[in-house]
Amino acid sequence: MWPLSRKAMPKQFQKLVGETSMFQQMVEMVLSGFSKTDVFILTGKDFVDIVKKQVPDIPAENIIGEPEMRDTLAAVSFAAAYLEKKFPGETMAAIWGADHIVREKETFIKALKAAEKLANEENVIAKVDVRPTFPSVHLGYLEIGGKVREVDGFEVYEFRRHIEKPDHATAERFLEEGNYLWNTGYFVWRLSKFMEVLEKHSIEAFTALKKIQEAVGNSSEKKIIEQEYSKIPKMMIDHALFEKLEKADQLEIPAVLGWTDVGAWNVLKDELAETLEQNVVKGQHIDIDSVDCLIFQTHENKLVATVGLESMIIVDTPDALLICPKSRSQDVKKIVQKLKDNKTEKYL
Numbered sequence: 001m002w003p004l005s006r007k008a009m010p011k012q013f014q015k016l017v018g019e020t021s022m023f024q025q026m027v028e029m030v031l032s033g034f035s036k037t038d039v040f041i042l043t044g045k046d047f048v049d050i051v052k053k054q055v056p057d058i059p060a061e062n063i064i065g066e067p068e069m070r071d072t073l074a075a076v077s078f079a080a081a082y083l084e085k086k087f088p089g090e091t092m093a094a095i096w097g098a099d100h101i102v103r104e105k106e107t108f109i110k111a112l113k114a115a116e117k118l119a120n121e122e123n124v125i126a127k128v129d130v131r132p133t134f135p136s137v138h139l140g141y142l143e144i145g146g147k148v149r150e151v152d153g154f155e156v157y158e159f160r161r162h163i164e165k166p167d168h169a170t171a172e173r174f175l176e177e178g179n180y181l182w183n184t185g186y187f188v189w190r191l192s193k194f195m196e197v198l199e200k201h202s203i204e205a206f207t208a209l210k211k212i213q214e215a216v217g218n219s220s221e222k223k224i225i226e227q228e229y230s231k232i233p234k235m236m237i238d239h240a241l242f243e244k245l246e247k248a249d250q251l252e253i254p255a256v257l258g259w260t261d262v263g264a265w266n267v268l269k270d271e272l273a274e275t276l277e278q279n280v281v282k283g284q285h286i287d288i289d290s291v292d293c294l295i296f297q298t299h300e301n302k303l304v305a306t307v308g309l310e311s312m313i314i315v316d317t318p319d320a321l322l323i324c325p326k327s328r329s330q331d332v333k334k335i336v337q338k339l340k341d342n343k344t345e346k347y348l
Contacts, residue, residue, distance in 0.1 A: 099263070144180070
């Protein structure tokens with residue numbers, strides 16, 4: 001989502017949809033079903049102040065700064081281990097991806113509560129996912145088996161396997177076969193169950209986290225956390241853990257959430273437009289004969305004029321301007337890589 005999303009202010013903290021950030025919208029939705037004292041936020045240490053400013057109702061002690069960025073294995077495992085030490089025997093709902101749009105908010109809360117019940121009754125990782133609506137190559141998938149039960153009005157299916165981002169032909173087959181779900185990143189588990197699975201499949205991470213647990217609440221807590229956190233393998237939790245799960249470890253709850261992972265500008269455009277041809281505009285704009293475009297303008301006193309454009313993305317910020325076809329929105333990450341290669345840090 002460059003050039004709006006930057007290292008100092010990533011997309012989840014930006015006002016992309018509505019008058020608040022997607023992060024604020026996710027927290028607000030969670031608070032509609034859970035107490036603010038039960039909501040914990042794990043974020044990069046550089047974003048702790050932003051989090052405190054955007055969600056001031058969350059207790060400051062519930063905002064945990066990750067010692068360093070080490071991908072999702074470290075982040076999710078750290079959250080689980082930290083909370084197990086503070087709340088032994090409890091169940092945790094892990095929600096990562098604060099850049100999601102969820103239209104069916106009541107269903108989302110009900111599905112999480114149903115997953116909590118399932119996780120406790122079956123001692124499994126209970127996952128809330130959604131059925132794919134198009135052959136995405138930018139999302140992970142899960143293969144499911146037959147229906148095994150119902151819980152609070154939700155059907156529960158056998159889990160078969162996690163699949164990371166497939167190629168287009170495979171994604172099309174998944175869509176046609178109908179027994180695959182998109183990976184939303186919404187998990188519910190007993191904290192003890194998660195630590196058990198972690199010990200089995202990622203002993204390096206488990207060993208470091210047990211030492212962190214022992215230090216929580218002690219005078220050496222900060223030092224030990226920083227020291228041991230760096231020993232957790234830097235990798236995606238999908239590869240390190242979830243792709244290794246056995247069928248008995250997990251059960252699936254497909255839910256109709258009106259869910260979108262806003263990972264690129266074309267996704268945002270299609271999500272906000274009522275029809276494919278409609279332009280989506282933020283800021284001052286005047287147009288002649290343009291269709292299916294996103295014009296995202298962040299200057300209060302600047303006008304963007306377009307003539308005869310079709311399926312284009314225009315994002316104008318104070319120090320950078322992006323213009324690209326909608327069909328090549330995913331290539332924006334290549335621009336970011338070029339900026340890194342050229343050491344043009346000020347634009348990142």
